[in-house]
Amino acid sequence: MFERLILMIFSILGLLNGSLFALIMRKKNFFRYTFGGFLIGLASAGYFVWYAKGYDGLGLWSLWLGYLFCGLMVSQIVLFPPYIILSFFTIPKKWKRPVQKISLLVLLGALFIGIYGAIDGNRREVTEYINVYVENLPEAFDGYKAAQLTDTHIGPYFRYSDLPHEFDRAKAEGAQVVFFTGDLIDDVRHMPQTAEILSEKYDDFADGIIYVWGNHEYYRGQAYIHGFLKKTPVRILENEHMKITRNGDSLYVAGVDYPWVRGERSAAFQRQRKDMTEWAFEGIPQDAKVILLAHNSSFIDEGFARGAILTLTGHTHGTQFGLFGKPIITPFKFTRGLYTDGIHPGYVSRGSASWFPFRFSCPRELVIITLHRKQGMSRLPIAASDS
Template sequence: MFERMILTLFSILGLLNGVFFSIIYRKSKFYIYIVLSLLISLSAAGFFLWYARGYDSLGSWSLWLGYLMCGIMVAEIIAAAPLFACTMLSFFRKIRSIARIGAVLFMAMALGIGVYGAIDGNCSEEVAHVDVYVEGLPEAFDGYKAAQMTDTHIGPYFRYTDLPGEIRKARLEGAQVLFFTGDLIDDIRHMPEAAQTLSTFYGVFPDGIFYVWGNHEYYRGKDYIEEELEKTPVQILANEHLAITRNGETLYVAGVDYPWARGEAMKEEMDEMTDEAFEGIPAGAPVILLAHHSDFLDEGFKKGAILTLTGHTHGTQFGLFGKPLWTPFTYTRGAYSDGTHLGYVSRGDASWFPFRFSCERELVIFTFHRK
């Protein structure tokens, strides 16, 4: 179904952009523009889908070709609205030449943004450092460091062979615990290797690795992913909590599952999940809440969690000056606060589609301080 949706979407975009160009340039053989645009768009989408299936057996050339094809796909999306505008302007004879120049420039700009974003989006990563100041934080946790990883989407762009380096980077930053907030893998053919990596690196973090479910685990086969993770010492939190103890003092870690309801029913489901995860935690105790969906920040604020960590949004992967241009999410990227408690939405360590623009991948390191 996903493949049909992608092919259908880019068939429509290819046809539309071809029609726009044929009108702008007023060519009698308009079908050449339409067919050529359709072929380019379908070839890009087709390669994207084919590469995802067979990247393991292909050389490095295929990755760079993949970036180009992803860039073309992005360009088709970005260019559609400007080309439509140029089409409308082309009906005015006096500015038709300007409309034609504009169409070419917009298409070139869209392609440049697409290809650059595909390459840089997969290759660049920021290590973000966030200081968390907590009133009443147990003294044993003053200066404590935690790493958040999320949305690696192990597959053709972030491969299972990239996972050890990412985890090693978190430890080198001084993290004493690793929190993974979902969407570990898309290509579950490599789930055994991913699980082995998590098992191997579990011991390098003094307080281990904690994990909560994302939506892609359900898409790709949660039962199998869970079966492999259960072979590791990784702590899976599904509407429950565990404690980290240092020098007789305790920091609680609560984790919730992914909510599938919508509208008001989703809020009720999230309330139930959070209540279940917090059940048994002493009142006023310091708690870190782990979730995949960013709407859980509200739950963390309501429950008094000192820090709520989520992912899921990928920061929208597109923006300007470090800010998203548009977002369907209440909480999209970075730090949020209700004035007392902190929430953080990670842009993700990777993504299933490599394009990013003004929204780098990130590994997040949190340092806790007594207030």
């Protein structure tokens, strides 16, 4: 069903863009350009659907071809709004030539954004460093380092063979634990190999790998994925918590499931989110220092309410598109980067990968967190940062 929808949407979008291009450029062979646009849309979406199922065993050429066609898919989305507007400006004859030149520049710009974003978005990853200053943090955790991985979406564009590199980078940064905040895998054919990698890399970190569920695990077969993860030493937190102990001092990690009530602004969703957090925090001493892990970024509000020293989330991918490092349009309250209520920080990772390789001004990231002991009140400016 999803594949048919993708094919239909981009075939129609290609047809419309071809028609608008012919209209703007006053081409006599109107139907030829319309049909050409349709074929481009169908071919790009068709390769995307085919490659997702048949990439195993193919050479590197197939991946680069995947970037090209994904770039063409994005280009068609970028082209459509300005072409709609430009088509109206070609009506006065005196505007025809300037508008046609602008339309060609728009076409080149859309192709650049799409193809560059598909290549750069999948191949470049940055490291983001977060320093968290905590009042009366137990001395044993002063300087404690953790890494956050999230949204790897193992499949055609981020393969299971890419996963060890992520853990190696975290180890090289001195992380003592890895927090994995969901959406591990889409192509569950490779869950056995993925589980082996998690088992092999677990001992690279003094406090192991701690995991919470994302929404894609449920899409792809949560019970199946759970069965393999249970064979590994990875600790899964399902609306519960665990304790990390060092020299008699304790740091608690609470983890929540993915809420499925529709409408994140609905009372029912907020009630489910609150219930999950209450279950995860149940039994934690009142004055304990707690890190909250969640996939859905709206749990940052729960972290603020509960006084978590840090809330780590993913899910949004930072929208994968922006300008100057900022998202342009977002349906999320917490989209990317660091947020705070004035004292407690929450972080939304842009993700370690994605199921669609395109990213523009929103690179993939590995997050390295360092905890610092701070005596007295350490108040942060109240802000919602999408950086």
